[in-house]
Amino acid sequence: MDDLERQRELRRVRDEVLSSPNCPICLHRMEPAEVNSDVGRRCPESGAVA
Template sequence: MDDLERQRRLRLERDALLDTPNCLACLHRMEPTDVDGVPVWQCPECGTTQPA
């Protein structure tokens, strides 16, 4: 992998992190999931969900 490709991958990872919300209850980074077929964000620590 050359340096340009490595920079592109790092930029994609950074952008993905910036698009991920934090939990309003405990401030941990939320993860995308489906609840009853509806895409939502869910906190892995406290289980809080919010619409995607």
């Protein structure tokens, strides 16, 4: 992997993390999850769904 490709990958990962909302209950980062056969977000700590 060259430097430019590595920078693009790091930028993509950073953008994913920054666009992830915080849980309204416990403020942990919510993670992508399948919710009722649809893509949504779920908190790994509290189980809250967004």
